[in-house]
Amino acid sequence: MRVTRGLWLAMVAACGGSDPGDPTDARVVDAASDGAPAPDASPNAFHYEVTILDINGALSPMHDQLIACARGGLDEWGTYLSGMGTLTVEIRVTSTATGRMAGASTSNVSVGPCAHTASCTVVEEQAIRRLRTGLDNPAMVGVPDVHIDVDPSYWNTQVWVDPDPQARTAPVPGDRLDCVSLFTHELGHAFGMVGFRDLTTFQPTVAFQSLYDDQIQVGTDTLTFNGPLTVGDFGPIPLTRTSATQNVYHYGDASTPGPIDTLLMNGIVYEYGHRYRVQKLDARIVEDLGVPVYRLPAQ
Numbered sequence: 331m332r333v334t335r336g337l338w339l340a341m342v343a344a345c346g347g348s349d350p351g352d353p354t355d356a357r358v359v360d361a362a363s364d365g366a367p368a369p370d371a372s373p374n375a376f377h378y379e380v381t382i383l384d385i386n387g388a389l390s391p392m393h394d395q396l397i398a399c400a401r402g403g404l405d406e407w408g409t410y411l412s413g414m415g416t417l418t419v420e421i422r423v424t425s426t427a428t429g430r431m432a433g434a435s436t437s438n439v440s441v442g443p444c445a446h447t448a449s450c451t452v453v454e455e456q457a458i459r460r461l462r463t464g465l466d467n468p469a470m471v472g473v474p475d476v477h478i479d480v481d482p483s484y485w486n487t488q489v490w491v492d493p494d495p496q497a498r499t500a501p502v503p504g505d506r507l508d509c510v511s512l513f514t515h516e517l518g519h520a521f522g523m524v525g526f527r528d529l530t531t532f533q534p535t536v537a538f539q540s541l542y543d544d545q546i547q548v549g550t551d552t553l554t555f556n557g558p559l560t561v562g563d564f565g566p567i568p569l570t571r572t573s574a575t576q577n578v579y580h581y582g583d584a585s586t587p588g589p590i591d592t593l594l595m596n597g598i599v600y601e602y603g604h605r606y607r608v609q610k611l612d613a614r615i616v617e618d619l620g621v622p623v624y625r626l627p628a629q
């Protein structure tokens with residue numbers, strides 16, 4: 331679940347329609363209220379579209395399963411988030427750097443000077459922009475807002491497909507990862523837990539920062555997310571800082587065990603046989619990034 335990002339990703343996505351073998355599969359649905367008319371602004375939940383780009387057809391027989399699992403993750407977030415327009419999500423079947431799954435917004439838009447970081451510009455992830463305004467990135471009209479990359483061997487060997495990704499009541503096998511949980515986690519990155527800080531020094535690496543980056547505080551032996559809504563409920567949130575791949579853009583760290591270590595966006599371990607949910611901490615973090623939240627999880 332490494333965080334990846336880059337404007338080049340949009341180029342791959344933009345090629346989807348012209349690939350041979352009709353690898354693209356699209357469904358339009360409505361988070362939390364399937365089939366209802368799609369108004370411009372949803373008082374609760376949000377509208378989304380899921381497409382698949384599977385150039386080699388590596389998971390062709392499983393496209394319906396992939397879409398159903400992605401919908402489960404979108405609906406999990408849609409229990410708490412609202413938004414305008416239609417969030418467009420592309421599942422890309424492809425090898426990933428970690429051999430697992432990787433999700434992010436496909437682009438971002440400058441929204442002004444950083445509030446907490448010297449001499450930098452802050453950028454808003456396109457998924458946040460979509461839900462907040464309903465608008466495309468003007469530089470990338472028609473490009474999906476979000477990509478979630480799925481490594482085919484990971485899907486085939488590690489992932490359990492929930493037979494009912496809406497009900498989410500069947501037992502998750504003890505030797506598999508729950509597909510809806512995985513999409514929910516990757517969507518958390520798309521909704522803003524992503525950025526440009528160095529994964530070892532935690533310092534800014536470029537002249538711009540994500541909204542999340544700009545609310546991180548680096549101490550001598552601490553690394554915390556200090557968004558005001560999050561801090562109001564939970565205090566500064568310790569972020570992952572001793573992992574080879576998960577630092578900064580996940581919370582919880584093996585060196586400082588705590589109650590958040592088992593939650594959705596933790597960077598310590600993703601458990602087999604476990605169903606992860608969006609919890610209040612996750613909703614507060616994305617709310618601090620500007621994502622519209624109409625209801626908070628109870629805990």
Ligand SMILES: [Zn+2]
Nearest residue numbers: 331332333580
């Ligand atoms: Zn992750």
